[in-house]
Amino acid sequence: MDITSLFTQFLSGLTYGTILFLVAAGLSLIFGVMNILNFAHAALWLMGAYFSYTFWNLMQEHSFAFWLSIPLAGLAAGAVGWVMEVVLIKRIYKRELYEQLLITYSIALILSDTIKLTWGVTNKLIVRPEMIRKPVFIFGAPLDSYFIFVILAGAAVAIGLWWFLKYTRYGHIVKAAVFSREMVGALGIPIPRIYTWVFTLGIFLAGFAGGIQAPIGSITLGMDTAIIIQAFCVVVIGGFGSLLGTLVGSLIVGEVMSFTILFWPEGAMVLIFVITAAILIVRPWGLFGTPMRT
Amino acid sequence: MKSKFLFPAALFLLAVVLPYIVPEFWVHVLTEILIMGLFAASFNMIFGYMGQLTFGHAAYYGVGAYTTGLLMVKANVPLLVCLPLSMLSAGLCAAVLGYFCVKLRGIYFAILTMAFGQLVYYIIFQWYSFTGGDNGLQGIVPPAFLGKAANPYYFFTLIIVTLGMIALWKISESPFGYTMRAIRDNAERTEFIGINVQRYMHLNFIIAAMFAGLAGALWGPFNRSVAPDLCSWQHSGMPVFMAVMGGPFNFLGPLVGSAIYTLLMAFVTSFTEYWPMVSGIVIIVVVLVMPGGLLGMLEDKFPFLRRKDDSEKGTEG
Numbered sequence: 167m168d169i170t171s172l173f174t175q176f177l178s179g180l181t182y183g184t185i186l187f188l189v190a191a192g193l194s195l196i197f198g199v200m201n202i203l204n205f206a207h208a209a210l211w212l213m214g215a216y217f218s219y220t221f222w223n224l225m226q227e228h229s230f231a232f233w234l235s236i237p238l239a240g241l242a243a244g245a246v247g248w249v250m251e252v253v254l255i256k257r258i259y260k261r262e263l264y265e266q267l268l269i270t271y272s273i274a275l276i277l278s279d280t281i282k283l284t285w286g287v288t289n290k291l292i293v294r295p296e297m298i299r300k301p302v303f304i305f306g307a308p309l310d311s312y313f314i315f316v317i318l319a320g321a322a323v324a325i326g327l328w329w330f331l332k333y334t335r336y337g338h339i340v341k342a343a344v345f346s347r348e349m350v351g352a353l354g355i356p357i358p359r360i361y362t363w364v365f366t367l368g369i370f371l372a373g374f375a376g377g378i379q380a381p382i383g384s385i386t387l388g389m390d391t392a393i394i395i396q397a398f399c400v401v402v403i404g405g406f407g408s409l410l411g412t413l414v415g416s417l418i419v420g421e422v423m424s425f426t427i428l429f430w431p432e433g434a435m436v437l438i439f440v441i442t443a444a445i446l447i448v449r450p451w452g453l454f455g456t457p458m459r460t
Numbered sequence: 461m462k463s464k465f466l467f468p469a470a471l472f473l474l475a476v477v478l479p480y481i482v483p484e485f486w487v488h489v490l491t492e493i494l495i496m497g498l499f500a501a502s503f504n505m506i507f508g509y510m511g512q513l514t515f516g517h518a519a520y521y522g523v524g525a526y527t528t529g530l531l532m533v534k535a536n537v538p539l540l541v542c543l544p545l546s547m548l549s550a551g552l553c554a555a556v557l558g559y560f561c562v563k564l565r566g567i568y569f570a571i572l573t574m575a576f577g578q579l580v581y582y583i584i585f586q587w588y589s590f591t592g593g594d595n596g597l598q599g600i601v602p603p604a605f606l607g608k609a610a611n612p613y614y615f616f617t618l619i620i621v622t623l624g625m626i627a628l629w630k631i632s633e634s635p636f637g638y639t640m641r642a643i644r645d646n647a648e649r650t651e652f653i654g655i656n657v658q659r660y661m662h663l664n665f666i667i668a669a670m671f672a673g674l675a676g677a678l679w680g681p682f683n684r685s686v687a688p689d690l691c692s693w694q695h696s697g698m699p700v701f702m703a704v705m706g707g708p709f710n711f712l713g714p715l716v717g718s719a720i721y722t723l724l725m726a727f728v729t730s731f732t733e734y735w736p737m738v739s740g741i742v743i744i745v746v747v748l749v750m751p752g753g754l755l756g757m758l759e760d761k762f763p764f765l766r767r768k769d770d771s772e773k774g775t776e777g
Contacts, residue, residue: 264513275740432586439579450568
């Protein structure tokens with residue numbers, strides 16, 4: 167095992183971790199603020215990938231189509247998320263845990279079939295522009311040139327969210343709501359409206375992540391079922407509602423997957439669940455979460 | 461006969477008569493209702509009676525199914541011997557995994573059970589040499605005395621499921637069952653009156669897993685095969701749907717829920733492939749419109765149906 171191939175493995179783990187981060191960031195945000203574990207998150211991520219395909223397909227003759235379709239996918243998914251929140255999720259904030267889980271689970275089922283109805287069962291492929299078709303070499307390690315964009319986009323989202331939470335008024339409200347919703351409400355801030363927009367933002371991120379995912383391989387039905395569980399693991403490892411935790415959690419899961427595949431390919435997922443279970447047992451609130459939430 | 465046994469007795473009579481009336485396809489559906497009903501009732505020992513949501517109960521169902529499948533295919537062990545062994549293996553798994561789960565409550569309990577469920581799923585999925593991996597195990601045939609027709613295996617399932625349900629009923633009506641309700645309604649106070657809450661929860665978790673294992677053991681010979689999907693988190697969602705549809709605060713609620721869900725699925729899938737969407741809409745309607753499930757709603761509408769000894773939820777959650 168030489169350094170270069172280890173580095174290749176590291177880069178592939180980093181890419182996978184970035185994608186997980188993009189999916190899990192919204193999941194973590196939504197759980198942190200509203201205490202809703204959104205089973206439908208990955209279905210919306212997949213929908214984002216399909217939206218991205220549709221936008222790209224519509225604008226194919228333009229050179230910017232490939233790049234523009236990614237944020238557009240986020241916006242379209244965000245719109246779906248907004249409707250979801252206003253029509254359904256709003257009604258279940260005060261309901262019991264199992265009712266919330268069942269509702270988001272049901273939404274996931276409905277969305278998956280909606281995707282099947284809308285886009286059909288054939289795989290969709292987005293053709294990449296010329297500039298990102300060849301691999302680049304970093305210290306001799308080959309890397310899909312699109313992955314550089316993926317990693318940069320992940321970093322941009324991480325920095326953007328961090329900036330939003332740290333320096334904007336709405337970010338402060340969101341952070342306060344993670345800590346104590348009652349207190350924020352008591353200060354006269356309209357909690358329902360904050361919830362709607364946090365949910366929409368979370369789903370926007372899921373759709374954006376789907377848009378980023380779309381050109382990596384072909385877009386297929388059922389891609390979402392594996393990633394939702396991994397995103398749950400990321401959020402559990404990092405801690406619900408913690409942006410830094412989600413980032414660290416995704417990199418841990420991405421790198422563990424990537425390196426386990428080298429010497430024990432069957433054990434990659436098993437190891438992820440062992441780590442997740444261990445964290446839950448020792449620190450249920452995750453590496454960077456706050457222990458006061460129950 | 462006391463009136464509280466009227467409904468179960470009527471259900472049992474119906475279950476005995478129906479296979480002679482309906483076509484063979486529906487006998488298969490009835491068998492499935494019974495197996496899933498026992499699975500959902502075992503899940504409800506944790507959910508309705510202990511007040512914790514497990515999203516990994518299919519793991520124990522799957523362990524039971526694989527125990528019977530492996531013993532029958534690889535060692536030719538008779539089915540009747542496999543059944544208790546499946547309960548044992550599922551119970552042993554739950555003894556280890558449940559030990560950690562009962563340390564947590566609420567959402568963390570749900571996620572940890574799910575993580576363990578996925579762990580079991582991936583172990584079975586990846587262990588090709590032993591479990592057949594994603595190919596599953598084929599050629600699990602019911603014993604010769606049950607023949608090839610649908611009816612004999614149905615009646616065999618009916619007997620086992622009835623015995624299982626009676627055992628679960630006895631447990632839920634025992635002092636142990638009432639301790640579970642106390643833990644559900646207020647774990648802190650239960651601890652204060654000198655009950656080791658964690659140990660009781662652990663024991664209940666093992667019992668629930670054993671009966672899930674029994675239900676799983678019945679599945680293999682019924683379906684002639686087992687697959688890793690039996691352990692997946694999607695499959696863990698099924699007893700949740702069933703319990704919530706039928707009513708988690710009635711002992712027979714999960715069984716009734718299994719009947720509704722399975723019949724609906726058999727009916728809907730006969731003309732459309734979009735069963736997930738239909739089931740999703742049904743579940744949303746159930747959760748929003750009748751939170752107590754079908755039996756809960758009937759009891760609200762017709763108070764004379766209400767029984768004192770039911771697992772009615774206390775005022776403190």
